[in-house]
Amino acid sequence: MTDVLRIDGLSAGYGPLRVIHDLDLVIKPGERLGIVGLNGHGKTTLIYAIAGLTGWQRGSILLNGTQIGRIRSQGPGRYTHQIVRRGLALMPQGDEIFTGLTVEEHLDSGAFTHDAWRDRRVRKERVLDLFEPLRKLMKTPVGRLSGGERRMVSLGRGLMTDAKLYLVDEPSLGLAPKIGQSVMEALFALDLKDSAMFIAEQNVALLEGRVDRVIGMHAGKLKGEASAGLSFN
Numbered sequence: 001m002t003d004v005l006r007i008d009g010l011s012a013g014y015g016p017l018r019v020i021h022d023l024d025l026v027i028k029p030g031e032r033l034g035i036v037g038l039n040g041h042g043k044t045t046l047i048y049a050i051a052g053l054t055g056w057q058r059g060s061i062l063l064n065g066t067q068i069g070r071i072r073s074q075g076p077g078r079y080t081h082q083i084v085r086r087g088l089a090l091m092p093q094g095d096e097i098f099t100g101l102t103v104e105e106h107l108d109s110g111a112f113t114h115d116a117w118r119d120r121r122v123r124k125e126r127v128l129d130l131f132e133p134l135r136k137l138m139k140t141p142v143g144r145l146s147g148g149e150r151r152m153v154s155l156g157r158g159l160m161t162d163a164k165l166y167l168v169d170e171p172s173l174g175l176a177p178k179i180g181q182s183v184m185e186a187l188f189a190l191d192l193k194d195s196a197m198f199i200a201e202q203n204v205a206l207l208e209g210r211v212d213r214v215i216g217m218h219a220g221k222l223k224g225e226a227s228a229g230l231s232f233n
């Protein structure tokens with residue numbers, strides 16, 4: 001079976017700053033991968049590079065066998081819509097939600113591809129099955145929601161397409177521990193089938209036993225790898 005993601009020799013950064021250094025990574029169908037590392041070591045930048053959102057990048061990135069990692073210096077985001085159409089879903093750090101729009105409008109906005117838009121009712125049901133508290137809030141502007149509910153909206157929006165690869169950036173960040181845990185549980189309940197999930201997370205305890213592999217990230221490089229039991233090599 002084709003790898004969901006195969007990265008070879010990726011470097012990426014912003015202007016003169018090189019954040020990702022010659023990085024290789026393979027993610028298999030059905031796999032949940034955790035990336036852990038301290039602030040500023042490049043987790044978000046790696047996610048952005050996969051999504052074509054860094055200032056510049058070079059190296060090969062195959063998403064489900066298709067090259068999405070062309071040399072990019074024309075500015076961030078120029079090819080991101082094409083990458084999304086090829087099967088990428090991004091759940092960004094900090095939610096990136098719009099306080100005036102309702103929960104339902106956010107979920108609809110995640111149905112970006114033609115197929116997702118056509119099937120949006122079914123897909124919204126699938127999201128609501130995972131994030132039950134949103135069910136009674138569909139017509140509520142997101143500005144009135146709690147932090148945990150907003151996170152569910154942000155993650156739910158990312159689940160509206162049938163992506164090959166879900167990139168999730170610090171899903172528990174800024175939430176009370178119990179809320180963070182329940183949001184993560186909902187995310188882990190998603191049946192990936194032959195898709196894969198990449199989760200950047202500082203709170204390694206939240207990944208324990210819930211992902212197939214955890215890789216440490218330090219100074220723009222991947223360091224050490226642990227299976228679900230979390231003893232690092």
Ligand SMILES: Nc1ncnc2c1ncn2[C@@H]1O[C@H](COP(=O)(O)OP(=O)(O)OP(=O)(O)O)[C@@H](O)[C@H]1O
Nearest residue numbers: 014017019037038039040041042043044045046093
């Ligand atoms: N848009 C940007 N322009 C310039 N430098 C940036 C930009 N975004 C991130 N950086 C720099 O890139 C480096 C890596 O940051 P990045 O956000 O990828 O790390 P991280 O591991 O995801 O940390 P965090 O948990 O804070 O998101 C840092 O030195 C940061 O200052």
